Amino acid sequence: xxxxxxxxxxxxxxxxxxxxxxxxxxxxxxxxxxxxxxxxxxxxxxxxxxxxxxxxxxxxxxxxxxxxxxxxxxxxxxxxxxxxxxxxxxxxxxxxxxxxxxxxxxxxxxxxxxxxxxxxxxxxxxxxxxxxxxxxxxxxxxxxxxxxxxxxxxxxxxxxxxxxxxxxxxxxxxxxxxxxxxxxxxxxxxxxxxxxxx
Numbered sequence: 001x002x003x004x005x006x007x008x009x010x011x012x013x014x015x016x017x018x019x020x021x022x023x024x025x026x027x028x029x030x031x032x033x034x035x036x037x038x039x040x041x042x043x044x045x046x047x048x049x050x051x052x053x054x055x056x057x058x059x060x061x062x063x064x065x066x067x068x069x070x071x072x073x074x075x076x077x078x079x080x081x082x083x084x085x086x087x088x089x090x091x092x093x094x095x096x097x098x099x100x101x102x103x104x105x106x107x108x109x110x111x112x113x114x115x116x117x118x119x120x121x122x123x124x125x126x127x128x129x130x131x132x133x134x135x136x137x138x139x140x141x142x143x144x145x146x147x148x149x150x151x152x153x154x155x156x157x158x159x160x161x162x163x164x165x166x167x168x169x170x171x172x173x174x175x176x177x178x179x180x181x182x183x184x185x186x187x188x189x190x191x192x193x194x195x196x197x198x
Contacts, residue, residue, distance in 0.1 A: 021115075022106035025122040030099035032126065038091045038136040046090070046138040053077060053086040071147075071194030072140040090138035098135040098142035102126065104150040111156065140195045147192030154185030 041047055045065060052064040052073050059068045072093065079089035102122050110118035125131060135142035158181035161174055 033095040050086040094142040097146040101146040104153040108153045144195035144197030151185045151189035158182040
């Protein structure tokens with residue numbers, strides 16, 4: 001990681017102990033979602049997703065519907081091989097990835113503002129009724145939050161790396177690190193297109 005010279009809110013790199021709070025937040029989010037794990041399909045899009053797992057992936061026959069959601073379906077297919085239930089697999093994918101989204105959201109808030117703001121952000125995300133509701137359905141919306149938030153974190157890191165140089169000339173190492181963050185963020189956002197967050 002880099003050290004900031006001219007960004008007042010930029011926090012320095014933290015030790016593994018500094019990641020205890022976001023890890024606990026992910027655990028709490030996952031646990032609370034699993035307590036109210038959905039059991040039924042309540043709309044036609046969910047039926048299409050379930051057909052995509054149980055009857056075979058075929059966009060021409062709306063299994064699932066266009067554009068096919070390949071990333072969401074692939075992750076759900078892995079769980080389908082383990083759990084054997086199309087509905088549970090689709091919902092668990094959303095529960096798992098929407099819970100994992102707490103980590104990059106916390107880290108983005110901590111770097112942009114402060115540790116206290118990051119904790120508040122994580123708490124608000126965990127109790128947000130819309131995010132919670134979408135995670136309990138066999139739909140891709142909550143699943144996609146992980147990719148969008150993580151991509152934004154890496155784009156922020158890319159920009160912050162460039163701005164951290166202060167008055168000194170932009171070093172080649174910083175340029176490479178910035179491009180690396182930009183590339184990782186682009187790949188993650190590209191994967192997010194295979195989810196199509198509404």
